[in-house]
Amino acid sequence: MKNRFWGKRVLAVLATASLALPLLAGCTASESKDNEQRVLRVATLWGGQDDSYFRQQFTDAFELTHPNITIEVVPAVDQGSMYGYGNQEEQKDVPDTMESLKKIMTGDNPVDVIVADTATIKSLIQENMVKQLDPLMQEDKFDTTDIVPSVLEGIKDLGDQSIYALTPTFSSSALFYNKGMFEKAGVEPPTDNMTWDDVFNLGTRLTKGEGKDHVFGFSFSTYQGGSPYYTMSQYYNSLQLKIFDDKAEKMTVDSPQWEKVWSTISKLALDKVIPKGDEPQDQDDSGRYNPIQGDLFLGSKTAMVIGDYSYINQLIDANKNADKMKDFTKVDWDVVTPPVHPEAPEIGGNIYLSNLMAINSSAQNPDDAWELIKYMNSEDWAKIKARSSYEMVSRKSFIKPKDGMDYNIQAFYTLKPVPPTNSNADKLYQKMPNLWQVSDKGMEYFNQVLENKKTPKEALGEWAAKGNEMLEKLKKNPKATFQ
Template sequence: MLLGLTLALLVGLLAACSGGSNESSETRVLRIGVLYGGSDNEPYFRQQYTDMYEMMHPNIQFEIVGAINYDDQRFQTSEPGKQPDQPDPYEKMKEMLTGQNPVDVVVFDYNMLRRMTQDNLLTQLDPLVTQDKFDLADYVPTVIEGIKSAGDGNLYALTPTFSSSALFYNKKLFADAGVTPPTDKMEWQDVFNLARQVASGEGENRNFGFSFNRWSSDGFNDTQVYSAALQLKMWDDKGEKMLVNSDEWEGVWSSVASLYKEKVVPTHEFMNQLNQKIGEDGGTDPFYGDMFIKGRVAMTIGDYGYINELKRAADNASKIKDYVPVDWDVVTVPVNPKDPETGGNIYLSQLMGINSKAQNDKDAWEFIKFTNGKDWAKLKSRSVYEMVARKEFLKPIGGLQYNMDAFTTLKPLPPTSSDADNIWRDKPGIWEAQQPGYELFQEVINETKTAREALTEWETRGNAVLEKLKTDPTGGGGGVEVMPMPR
């Protein structure tokens, strides 16, 4: 009886680990295509996504295929002054999906989704979801709606995780100023006006109202953040004509320049002075210039992982001289008044789809179901840097209390152009058309030029560069080497 009971329990356990007794014992290969392969990337991907599934399904063998070998790119050499060959990521992915031995599952970034659906490279998942009654009811709306919007309302991929940003704000600074804190879906101009109200103090005691990121920045880069959120372009989709001389760009430059002139945002000069004083006093800065965590900035845009940094600072406050932890909360990032449901800080970088030419589409769907299922989400919900796509398992980090919905409410911004990456690769010298913007924006801050005058000059100088690139895509200087980075 004991032997029989032991065998019965063992059989049940094996059945559970193998995904069910109806699963075939025949060994099958499931080919997964990723953008960058290589000796470092493949082990990482297996650890994150396939090792557990392979243990539970011993009859499935995974083959990870990289469209571009990162090692080849990293160690590639070229002649002096000559731009190294830069493969087209999308075309390489397409080759991997349509070649003689196509992959079954493809893992890709959101900016490729629309092109893949338009080129009929992916299998529509809606019928499979309905057929298997795969529950997507608790999927984060940001994720599911963002995916469908790139597929004309249809589902061609799923992602188990995503990353997002929010507007962090300091409760104490708002309370001290007697100003109402920010709310979800505030327009950019409203946030700027709020920042003006809460900024206070003079000299080294100045508290700032806003920062476009956690670190001090130059004004031109801030205009790039703001213009991207408004879906503005520097040049057209072919990289042949500058688009900066417009009312919309003038509004961006005028707004950001006024923040600097009114000392609403911290400057490099202020940070240098602060760091110099810390050094003269014989101290060190454990926060590396992060002005929000120091309690000196009322609002800043930060990603989900920033919560962990704030928590660590609070947990170690007793070790830091004169440090008072920030009492903070979050709301959604500022929105474009023309599209208040969309934000610029949602990243869907691990989309999983089934190749329309998959040789093993059944196992491909089973794998996607597993990695996008509730059990997997529950396990991965412990991450402090990424968020799982199932809302049921989105819990505040470390028992903290904050507005979790701020990270999940807005839809991701669609790419401004499906060919944006191609321009930087095909015309590596195009960075020269951007360069005048740095000095010209500083002239706007210094009030030696108006925003429109500076943009008009940028248009002229930028167009001269773009014209030159028609005959020499490198701009005569060999271009700037752009190396792909592994995830």
């Protein structure tokens, strides 16, 4: 009887032990995985032997909190390979960034994570080369409610409303205005969500003075000098206007939309509402460093200007050191959202998502890849990087005005970013190194409008004809050059 009872106990213990074995095995495997030293390969578009800046900005904190994971930074293109670029005989060696990236994403030792800009990520999504993140986010209950809505929407626009990448930071611009100038003129200052026409009308009202005392109502740039030909791209980018088609085979500038752009901007320049580019520049003959020289806004030479987020640092520093600078008056400023077009009321400014992080579809280590992206976009990381001078973190809870100031910080992230007009652009410029001259040629014709030698319609028509000749030449010889 006693032996039978003992036998039942032994069987019960064995049964319990057998049930526990899978759990123990699971724990052991999990512990082994956690303690195992692993390498996570992270691709960047450009880089070299010294990747310390990238590591300081992004991966050092991750390695500190994940001691079992070592980050290996793998640039798609080594910057050293660009030495000699511009020499005619060397142009054939200019690397194709996208092709170089695809090579390190495939093969025997593919990278796990890609850090790139919107155009690159969009191309990779279209070619099914990066993983969709939505399932991983749902499984881990990754909270996106605190991510800046315009950033999240910009990301979704790349992947047909699905998420294929996340970015821990972004950069942006806003419309800075001089509060004192508006008060003195008795004019209501700009507000959020104004149209370009509204801002130009305000600028016209604030324009005053002659010669060295002239004050512009508006400027596309903080810096003095230079034709508005390039800076006015901020005006037409959200309209998705292109200079030539996606294959760089035909010019697209001979259109009513382009005519309206050139007519609007050239009139503002001729009326001196915006700088024309040929104004005499301020000279400082003292030989001392003058941080405000050539700065239209700090020099109180313009009432409104488009400036990026980092410009705030210059304004704060200048105002703090006002007593050390001759003839400088503190600028009482604030910001509002960049102007928009009625056709695209939610899109404006220059919101750059240049550090998008995606997982390679062929990743060898997809779990750690997701762990890195998840960490880089977490509240903990945002808390560490929230004081960055040049970019904002994507989690809006940690975006605060600098130095305890009170300005409209939301102006930098209310609007959606302008989507890429051509995700193939980088490849085109790499295939045809002198393609930029087709765009550059436009300045010659725009300046003829500013000189009242041609109407915008005439100038655009001539640019289209000349550009088509240049594109035809490049089609036959991608390395063609132009005088």
